[in-house]
Amino acid sequence: xxxxxxxRSPVLLRLSLFLVLLxxxxxxxxxxxxxxxxxxxxxxxxxxxxxxxxxxxxQNQSIDDSNADLARDLRLLVRKRLVDGDSDRQVVDYLVSxxxxxxxxxxxxxxxxxxxxxxxxxxxxxxxxxxxxxARRRSGKPTGTLLTTDEEKRLNEILAK
Numbered sequence: 001x002x003x004x005x006x007x008r009s010p011v012l013l014r015l016s017l018f019l020v021l022l023x024x025x026x027x028x029x030x031x032x033x034x035x036x037x038x039x040x041x042x043x044x045x046x047x048x049x050x051x052x053x054x055x056x057x058x059q060n061q062s063i064d065d066s067n068a069d070l071a072r073d074l075r076l077l078v079r080k081r082l083v084d085g086d087s088d089r090q091v092v093d094y095l096v097s098x099x100x101x102x103x104x105x106x107x108x109x110x111x112x113x114x115x116x117x118x119x120x121x122x123x124x125x126x127x128x129x130x131x132x133x134x135a136r137r138r139s140g141k142p143t144g145t146l147l148t149t150d151e152e153k154r155l156n157e158i159l160a161k
Contacts, residue, residue: 035075037082037083042079042083045082046078046079048088049088049092050062050063050064050074050075052092052106053078053103053105054105055068056099056103057070062105063078074095077095078091081094092104
């Protein structure tokens, strides 16, 4: 007769698999079936563009992953512009002109965003320089307290014995 825990393990495995699938975020369902283009090549381009654009409501998701109404409107706008013959670059440029660089999940390097891209490097360099200066100043100082003259005499007497 099998051990009781062995009979339960398939049930527990199925239950845990069911819970994982039930609770897993399903980003593929953000794009509604009525939004999908009939041309697979255009749909692939639209999906690629929409993964690069930020949902202005959620702000930490792409419009491809978001269920917000604005994200849906932006997905439809991207698809409309592609159907009208715009290139990927033209679609992105249009949305940037309308919403600013913030609509891009990965902002471009330009005169408007140089501080955004340069700040981490500058902070890293400043932190490294501060650590270097602190270490150099620290290495020149004695680690212990200095002895008074009486304490030095007493120490020399003890060491002499």
